């Protein structure tokens with residue numbers, strides 16, 4: 341291997357550790373620099389799509405994820421009074437994936453599992469309490485500068501350091517897009533909504549012009565996500581009374597579910613102007629962020645990491661010119677804009693469609709797609725991000 345220094349990865353989140361695992365599989369040494377004191381315990385993402393599970397299976401992480409997660413075979417769209425608009429069965433994807441379902445599993449489980457798999461490997465190193473503050477591309481190598489001034493040399497640097505990426509800023513890469521005026525409130529409860537709502541799928545989206553929401557199950561908990569108008573103060577949103585009022589909109593007369601977690605998120609749609617500048621590379625939230633409707637942010641980040649690691653390993657082994665990494669940018673940035681951003685914005689607009697005509701149109705399209713196996717298959721290819729991966733593979 342011509343390059344002897346490790347690939348540096350800023351961030352031991354799910355995308356950074358997938359990139360590390362995929363590079364190690366190719367025999368490339370890595371050193372991960374993580375700002376926090378240990379592996380993050382964040383819940384945030386909980387939906388893993390079929391092709392992502394296929395990739396995680398190839399990296400040895402899927403069986404344990406499946407053991408710790410919950411298999412969601414169906415997804416539903418409903419109206420606020422619980423009438424079923426449409427139901428899709430992921431089993432229809434059995435012809436194109438080894439995992440024809442959504443896995444509901446919090447993202448901290450993935451990072452814990454990956455760290456467990458990686459830490460014994462001889463070419464893997466990780467530093468905690470190591471926040472990257474700056475990064476330099478010297479043409480034949482890179483240097484990451486930590487907040488305390490420590491300088492760490494590497495061959496390439498992958499910025500997988502989340503939405504506020506220091507690597508992206510050091511590379512001078514703009515993060516274009518917009519922020520939604522409303523915030524998203526996530527309330528988790530161990531009350532089982534399936535006992536109140538007959539036939540409820542583990543993932544159910546509720547369309548409503550006044551207040552759409554979704555219900556999603558993870559092991560031992562249900563998570564409900566609601567939009568919150570811009571004019572309501574954060575302090576008020578985080579009160580028990582506010583949570584109860586939101587819960588009361590799910591099933592009339594019931595608001596007494598015990599809240600186990602309460603988190604308020606500001607939500608953005610942004611894509612980095614490039615995923616590569618010289619030897620500085622971006623993946624995951626450092627490169628793109630979107631609203632959580634459809635569960636595409638982390639899945640897309642994992643698709644970035646796997647795509648990038650394969651190409652970077654070839655460049656490092658001297659099998660390809662470094663221009664191969666421009667193809668990484670074209671493929672992954674291309675489908676982030678064409679598919680992930682477009683789809684997540686559309687998912688939100690569909691659920692919140694304001695006029696009766698638009699709501700009716702959305703319901704009709706969903707019901708028709710669910711009722712026709714060929715259209716349902718096509719819908720599921722998009723929803724599970726198989727279409728976006730196929731499109732990326734076509735980009736040259």
Ligand SMILES: Cc1cc2nc3c(=O)[nH]c(=O)nc-3n(C[C@H](O)[C@H](O)[C@H](O)COP(=O)(O)OP(=O)(O)OC[C@H]3O[C@@H](n4cnc5c(N)ncnc54)[C@H](O)[C@@H]3O)c2cc1C
Nearest residue numbers: 351353354355375385386387472502624625635637638639
């Ligand atoms: C409510 C909600 C629900 C979501 N649900 C889903 C879902 O179901 N499916 C899905 O696909 N996506 C979902 N997402 C998006 C998903 O959470 C993110 O896309 C995902 O966390 C991105 O992973 P990442 O590794 O790129 O970044 P992060 O998870 O943000 O990890 C970044 C890591 O880098 C570290 N770090 C930060 N700065 C530095 C620095 N300067 N130096 C070194 N280390 C640093 C951090 O400590 C962290 O460990 C959801 C998001 C929200 C808000």
